[in-house]
Amino acid sequence: MQVTETLNEGLKRGYQITITAAELDDKVKAKLVEAQPDIEMKGFRKGKVPMALLKKQFGPRVLGEAMQEAVDAAMNTHFEESGDRPALQPDVKMDAGETWKEGDDVVVSMSYEALPEIPETDVSGVKLEKLVVKASDKEVQDALKNLAETAQxxxxxxxxxxxxxxxxxxxxxxxxxxxxxxxxxxxxxxxxxxxxxxxxxxxxxxxxxxxxxxxxxxxxxxxxxxxxxxxxxxxxxxxxxxxxxxxAAEVDDELAKKYGAEDLEALKGQISERLEAEYAGAARQVMKRGLLDQLDGLVSFDLPPSLLDAEAKQIAHQLWHEDNPEVEGHDHPEIETTEEHTKLAERRVRLGLLLADIGQKQEIQITDAEFTQAVMNQARQYPGQERQFFEFVQQNPQMRQQIQAPLFEDKVVDWIAENAKVTVKEVSKEDLEKAVEALDDE
The missing domain is CATH 3.10.50.40 (Chitinase A; domain 3)
Structure with missing residues (x-):
């Protein structure tokens, strides 16, 4: 087997893989020998069918399997030895096409875009501001009033x-x-x-x-x-x-017990915790945007054109549907990408590759418990069909990746925040709302 480089420009790679006819024939014979003891054929005892007859009967099917396995093995060996990671699935095709016949060498052309080498990123200089909002007495009282009206x-x-x-x-x-x-x-x-x-x-x-x-x-x-x-x-x-x-029910200990609290003070505490957890979630989004803005300017590296193109098209498609909510399906004209879509795609791809690199180097992983909890959260969107949703996720690698990706990104963001310089700033609910609104305006 021989691998010859045919293209090396930027992140674009091209290779020609040659598997000789002799190598392929050896693989076919090895497969037939392995299967021979279990094969029965009229006129022969089990395991005693002559090799020539086996090759005639099963050769074409085994040949296809051997050819595919040989190409896959050659590709895997190449990626292990070169260290390349393809940005998307490599494009693989036989040079001879339909004119190939048994006895010929197998010559395959493989092309792909390699993921770039990400420079070492020092996140210790990242400065973040963590906004904190305390639940006010008025907010707690308003929540108690709503609970009392619900329990009327x-x-x-x-x-x-x-x-x-x-x-x-x-x-x-x-x-x-x-x-x-x-x-x-x-x-x-x-x-x-x-x-x-x-x-x-x-x-x-x-x-x-x-x-x-x-x-x-x-x-x-x-x-x-x-x-x-x-x-x-x-x-x-x-x-x-x-x-x-x-x-309306009276705001007292009895009301608190209806909602599972020991007394009114305990219920007030639970309400404060819930409100402040909501504020913390919003504040985290603000801090994450600040973190990503800083990371975006920390390093520079080439981006795979194929990833940029795919991301720009996805952004354009998503924004088009947001502007045309009445169109639920995808039966619409092709949506052209603009310079704005491409610019946003560059940021997303760059940050995505950077976060993935940091996460890999820090050995950050998603636990089974974290993944299961995320699947359960999404399954609640389909009442009565939770089991079917779980089965769909288990059988669909792309869906599993869609669920894991944001979990992984959040864990990487948390790791960076833990190693950055974070300043805690207490603000009002109104100030936090303005900061969140500003995210949508950017």
């Missing part, structure tokens, strides 16, 4: 039922004058405006009083779950037992 009770009220009130009533539903299964209940508590009943029902109970009877006339939706009721006109005979108005 209902108390009897005089007068007519209004939107948001609770009506306790008996009802009997009929279609074509006949009662139907599931169409009756007693002492049913319904909050008007909650959307619990079919469209048009709750609105007709607005204005009723305790002790009244009300005939509600509605039409079941065409897509209603019960086929015997879908699209049918119906009447509901309603007897109003009580009308109750909402009353």
């Amino acid at each position: 009770n209902f108390e009897d009220k005089k007068g007519k039922a209004a939107d948001g009130d609770q009506v306790v009533f008996d009802f009997l539903g009929k279609v074509d004058g006949e009662a139907f299964d599931g169409g009756a209940a007693e002492d049913y508590p319904l909050v008007l405006g909650s959307g619990s009943f079919i469209p048009g029902f709750e609105e007709q109970l607005v204005g009723v009083k305790a002790g009244e009877e009300k005939l509600v006339e509605v039409k079941f939706p065409e897509e209603y779950g019960a086929e015997n009721l879908a699209g049918k006109d119906a009447t509901f005979e309603c007897k109003i037992k009580a009308v109750k108005g909402p009353k």
Whole structure:
């Protein structure tokens, strides 16, 4: 086997791999010898089929396998010895094409763009500002008020039922004058405006009083779950037992216990922690942008054109869909990349390669637990289909890479931050919001 360099310009590489006919024939014979003991053929005992007959019967298939394995081995050996890492999958093709025949040498041309050598990067001089926001008493009180309203009770009220009130009533539903299964209940508590009943029902109970009877006339939706009721006109005979108005729960220890806290002070502490965790997440994005801005100017190296082109096209495609949200699919004209897209692609590719290099040199890895947690977080976006999502991720290497990539980048960013000079600055919620908004404007 012989490997000859045909191109070496910048990051572009080209090689010609030659596998002699004799080498290929030896591989085919070795494969047939290995398989011979398990092969049965009419007229011969198991394992006693002559080699010439085996080669005639299985030679073409084994030849293809041997050829592919030989080329793969040659490529792997080349990358191990040269230290090159291809930016994208190498382009490999047989020089002879369809004119190749058994007995000829196999000559393959391989071309690719190599990832550049990344200069050593000293991150100790990176200076970062970590914004910290403390939850204010007002924010905690507002959160408590919202929890109290969510945990509201209902108390009897005089007068007519209004939107948001609770009506306790008996009802009997009929279609074509006949009662139907599931169409009756007693002492049913319904909050008007909650959307619990079919469209048009709750609105007709607005204005009723305790002790009244009300005939509600509605039409079941065409897509209603019960086929015997879908699209049918119906009447509901309603007897109003009580009308109750909402009353927010008291902000006290009992409210805290409803939300799993020991007492009100413990609940306040939990709310403060949650708010400050949200602020910390936003502050981290601001600090990360500052870190990336500094890294972008630390080192300079050649970038693989193929990666730049692919990234620029992806950016252009993403921005086009953001400007045209009504187009959900990809059935649209080809989107041309602009100088702005290319400039942004250069930054992303440069930083991506730099962070990957730092992470590799520092032996930063994603643990199984971290990956599983990330998959679980994404699986929650598909209620009822979590298992299918997990199986899809397991069977799809590209999807696994998409999940791992941001995890790896964040761990590298954390490592750099730990080794940089970080100044902690306490700011207001409003100042943090402005800093986050500025990220979108850049």
